[in-house]
Amino acid sequence: MKLPIKSSAVIFSLLTFGAGSALAADALTVVSWGGAYTKSQLEAYHKPYTAKFGTKIQSEDYNGGLAEVRAQVESGKVTWDVIDVEVSDAVRGCDDGLFETISSKSLPKGANGVTAEKDFIPGALTECAVGSIVWSTIYAYDADKYSGSKPTSLNDFFDVKKFPGKRGLRKGAKVNLEWALMADGVSHNEVYKVLETKAGQDRAFAKLSSIKDHVLWWEAGAQPPQMLADGEVVMTSAYNGRIFNAAVQEKKNFEIVWDKQLFDFDLFAIIKGTPRLNEAKRFVGFATATEQLANQASWISYGPTRKSSIKLISTHATSGVKMMPHMPTAPNNFKTAVLANAEFWADNGDELNERFNSWLAK
Amino acid sequence: MFVLPLLAFVSVSFVLPIFDMLFRSVDNPVVSTYLPKTIEQLTLWKGKELPKEEVFETLARELLIAKKNRTIGKVAARLNFETSGMRSAINKTVRKIKKYKGNRYKQALIKFDKRWGETNTWETIKRIGDRYTGVQYLAALDLKMGPEGKIIPQPEDRQIYVKIFLRTLWISLVVTLTCLLLAFPVSYLLATLPLRISNILMVMVLLPFWTSLLVRTTSWIVLLQRNGVVNDIIVWLGIIDDGSRIQMVYNQTGTLVAMTQILLPFMILPLYSVMKTISPSYMKAARSLGASPLRAFVRVYVPQTVPGIGAGCLLVFILSIGYYITPALVGGQSGQLISNFIAYHMKSSLNWGLAAALGTILLFAVLSLYWLYNKIVGIDNMKLG
Numbered sequence: 001m002k003l004p005i006k007s008s009a010v011i012f013s014l015l016t017f018g019a020g021s022a023l024a025a026d027a028l029t030v031v032s033w034g035g036a037y038t039k040s041q042l043e044a045y046h047k048p049y050t051a052k053f054g055t056k057i058q059s060e061d062y063n064g065g066l067a068e069v070r071a072q073v074e075s076g077k078v079t080w081d082v083i084d085v086e087v088s089d090a091v092r093g094c095d096d097g098l099f100e101t102i103s104s105k106s107l108p109k110g111a112n113g114v115t116a117e118k119d120f121i122p123g124a125l126t127e128c129a130v131g132s133i134v135w136s137t138i139y140a141y142d143a144d145k146y147s148g149s150k151p152t153s154l155n156d157f158f159d160v161k162k163f164p165g166k167r168g169l170r171k172g173a174k175v176n177l178e179w180a181l182m183a184d185g186v187s188h189n190e191v192y193k194v195l196e197t198k199a200g201q202d203r204a205f206a207k208l209s210s211i212k213d214h215v216l217w218w219e220a221g222a223q224p225p226q227m228l229a230d231g232e233v234v235m236t237s238a239y240n241g242r243i244f245n246a247a248v249q250e251k252k253n254f255e256i257v258w259d260k261q262l263f264d265f266d267l268f269a270i271i272k273g274t275p276r277l278n279e280a281k282r283f284v285g286f287a288t289a290t291e292q293l294a295n296q297a298s299w300i301s302y303g304p305t306r307k308s309s310i311k312l313i314s315t316h317a318t319s320g321v322k323m324m325p326h327m328p329t330a331p332n333n334f335k336t337a338v339l340a341n342a343e344f345w346a347d348n349g350d351e352l353n354e355r356f357n358s359w360l361a362k
Numbered sequence: 363m364f365v366l367p368l369l370a371f372v373s374v375s376f377v378l379p380i381f382d383m384l385f386r387s388v389d390n391p392v393v394s395t396y397l398p399k400t401i402e403q404l405t406l407w408k409g410k411e412l413p414k415e416e417v418f419e420t421l422a423r424e425l426l427i428a429k430k431n432r433t434i435g436k437v438a439a440r441l442n443f444e445t446s447g448m449r450s451a452i453n454k455t456v457r458k459i460k461k462y463k464g465n466r467y468k469q470a471l472i473k474f475d476k477r478w479g480e481t482n483t484w485e486t487i488k489r490i491g492d493r494y495t496g497v498q499y500l501a502a503l504d505l506k507m508g509p510e511g512k513i514i515p516q517p518e519d520r521q522i523y524v525k526i527f528l529r530t531l532w533i534s535l536v537v538t539l540t541c542l543l544l545a546f547p548v549s550y551l552l553a554t555l556p557l558r559i560s561n562i563l564m565v566m567v568l569l570p571f572w573t574s575l576l577v578r579t580t581s582w583i584v585l586l587q588r589n590g591v592v593n594d595i596i597v598w599l600g601i602i603d604d605g606s607r608i609q610m611v612y613n614q615t616g617t618l619v620a621m622t623q624i625l626l627p628f629m630i631l632p633l634y635s636v637m638k639t640i641s642p643s644y645m646k647a648a649r650s651l652g653a654s655p656l657r658a659f660v661r662v663y664v665p666q667t668v669p670g671i672g673a674g675c676l677l678v679f680i681l682s683i684g685y686y687i688t689p690a691l692v693g694g695q696s697g698q699l700i701s702n703f704i705a706y707h708m709k710s711s712l713n714w715g716l717a718a719a720l721g722t723i724l725l726f727a728v729l730s731l732y733w734l735y736n737k738i739v740g741i742d743n744m745k746l747g
Contacts, residue, residue, distance in 0.1 A: 095436075216612050230588075347442065347447050349711075350442060350443055351520075355519050360695045361526060361695070
C-alpha cells in the first residue's frame with residue numbers, strides 16, 4: 001500500500017519535470033527557514049560556495065518539522081539535498097534513518113589548526129548533522145512603552161501585576177515549561193531534572209496557568225516582532241535574531257531580556273538517498289568552516305558554533321553595529337543561559353505537547 | 363472515452379489518497395516488522411508476570427539488528443507514542459547490549475533500564491505488535507487500552523480531541539447560520555434589483571471571492587486586533603476607553619468573523635441562482651389572493667428557495683468543517699479546529715497514524731451529515747448554481 005504515495009510522487013515529478021529538470025540536474029538544493037536567516041546564509045555560504053566551486057545553489061524555505069523529509073525518503077524521490085534543522089529533529093531524523101551520517105573527521109580544521117571535534121562547541125556536532133549557529137529564545141519588550149521601571153528578569157515576564165499587559169508566547173510546550181519552572185523558583189541548572197517528574201510538570205503548568213489569560217500565542221518566528229510593533233503585546237518570547245533585525249533594520253526600540261535564555265543549535269543535515277551526496281558533503285564542510293561561520297554572524301545575530309570563529313566576528317554588514325554584544329553567547333548575556341535539552345524533548349515532547357494542547361483548549 | 367483522463371486524474375489525486383489514509387489509520391507495521399520474533403514469542407505470554415528469559419534474549423538480539431539497519435529510531439518513536447520515555451530507554455539499552463558479553467539477558471536488561479522489569483512495558487509491546495490495530499481511533503476519541511485489554515478514558519489532562527471535534531461542529535454550525543442570515547437578503551436584492559444595479563452588487567460579492575484567502579484573513583487581523591481599525595474607531599467614538607480595548611481576534615470571535623466573511627459567497631451564489639428563477643408573479647398572485655406581504659413571503663417565496671438554502675448550507679458547512687488556514691492565523695487558543703490538530707500530527711509529531719484516524723473520523727462525520735441531508739431534504743432537490 002505504499003503505491004499511492006509513490007505513484008502520485010511519480011506523476012507529480014512528471015508534471016514538474018519540464019520546469020525543474022534544467023536546475024535539478026546540477027544545482028544543490030539547500031532548505032532553510034526563510035526570511036532574514038536564509039538571507040544571511042545566502043550571503044555567507046551560498047554565494048562564496050558558487051563562486052569557488054561553480055555549483056549553483058537552489059534555496060528553498062520550510063517551516064521546520066520532518067514531514068516533508070520523511071515523505072521524500074519514503075517515496076524515494078529525494079529532491080532536497082541539505083536541510084537546516086533544530087537539534088531535536090537532527091537527533092530524531094538520524095534515528096529514523098532520514099539523514100546521512102557525517103563524520104566529524106571529514107570537516108575542515110579550525111583556522112588555528114584545531115580539529116573540528118575540538119573546535120565546535122559541545123553539542124553542536126551530532127552523528128548526522130553539523131551545527132552552524134547558536135540561537136536563543138529570549139523575551140523582548142518595546143522600550144517606548146515603558147517610562148518607569150523596565151522588565152529585567154524572567155520573573156518580570158510572569159509578573160502581570162508589576163508589568164500589566166498581554167504577553168506573547170510560542171504555542172508549544174518547549175521553552176514555556178522550562179521558563180515557568182524557573183520563574184517558579186527552580187534553579188536553571190536543575191530545570192530538566194524537575195521537569196522529568198510528574199510533580200514538576202504539574203508545577204510548570206500551574207505556573208503557566210497563572211498568566212494564561214494574559215497570553216497571545218504565536219507560531220511563526222516572524223510573528224512576535226510584528227505583535228510587539230502593532231502593540232498587540234507588551235512583551236513576547238522570540239528568537240533573538242528576529243528582534244535584533246527589527247531593532248537594527250527597522251529602527252524599533254526593542255530591548256531583549258537575556259535572563260534565563262534558552263539556547264539551541266541549528267544544524268545542517270544531508271537527506272538520505274540524495275543523488276548529490278558528495279556535493280552536499282562538500283557544501284556542509286564549506287559552510288561550517290571558520291570563516292563562513294564568522295561571516296554569517298555579520299548578517300544576523302546568531303552566534304557561530306566554532307570557537308575559532310568567535311574572534312573573527314566583526315560588525316553588521318549593512319548598519320555597522322558591533323555584533324558581539326548581540327550574540328547569545330556574549331558573556332554578559334550568557335550568565336543564566338540554559339541549553340535546550342534535545343534528549344528530554346525527544347523523549348517527552350509528544351506527551352507534553354499533547355498535555356499542552358489539552359491545557360490550551362480548556 | 364473522453365472521461366478517461368479525468369477518471370484517472372480523480373482516482374490518482376482523490377480516491378487513492380483517501381484509501382491510503384484509511385489504510386494508514388489502522389496500519390501499524392513498525393513493531394511487527396522490526397521485532398517479529400519478539401512479538402511471536404510474546405503471543406504465548408499471559409501477562410501475569412514478566413516474560414521468560416528467552417523473550418528478553420530475542421528482544422536484545424532484534425534491537426541490535428534494528429540498530430545496525432538504522433530502523434531502531436522507528437521502533438523507539440512508535441513505542442514512545444504509547445509511553446513517554448521509551449525512546450531513551452531503548453536507545454540506552456541498545457548502547458549497553460552492544461558491550462554486554464554475558465548471556466543472562468533478563469537480569470541485564472532490567473539493570474540497563476528498570477522499565478524492562480515492568481509488565482506494563484511488555485504489554486505495550488505486545489499490544490502494538492499487531493499488524494493492524496484500532497489504537498489510533500481510541501487515541502482520536504480520547505480513549506486508550508488499559509491493563510488487561512480494557513478500554514479506558516485517557517487521563518483528564520490529555521483529553522482533547524472529542525472537545526475539538528465538538529467545537530469544530532459548533533463553529534461550523536454557527537458560521538453556516540450566520541452566512542445564511544447575511545446571504546439571504548443580499549441574494550434577494552441581487553435577484554430582484556434592476557440588472558444595472560445588481561451587476562454592481564454582484565461584483566462586490568465576487569471581488570472578495572476572487573481575492574486570496576490569505577490576504578482576506580490577514581486583513582481581518584488588521585481590522586480586529588487590539589490596535590486595529592475597529593478598536594480605534596470605538597475608542598475614538600468614546601464608547602470604551604483606551605485601556606479596555608476589546609480582544610476580537612486570536613480567539614473564537616476572530617475565527618467566526620473571518621470564516622463567515624470568507625465563506626459568504628458560497629452561500630450567496632446558490633441562493634441567488636435559485637431566486638433568479640422564481641417568477642415575481644407567484645408573490646403577486648399570493649398578494650392578490652389576500653395574503654399579507656410577510657405571509658406571502660414566508661409561505662410562498664421562502665419554500666421555493668429551499669434548494670438554494672440546502673445547497674448553500676451544505677457547501678458552507680462542509681467547507682468550514684475542514685477549515686485550516688483561517689483558524690490557524692486568527693484562532694488563537696480557543697479558535698483552533700480539528701484540521702489544525704491533524705496538521706500538527708502530520709508536520710510536528712509525525713504521528714501519521716493518529717492524523718489519519720482523525721481525518722477518517724472527520725470524513726465519516728461529513729459523509730453521515732450528507733446522508734442525513736439526503737434523507738431529510740433530498741439531494742436531487744439541491745441546486746448549486
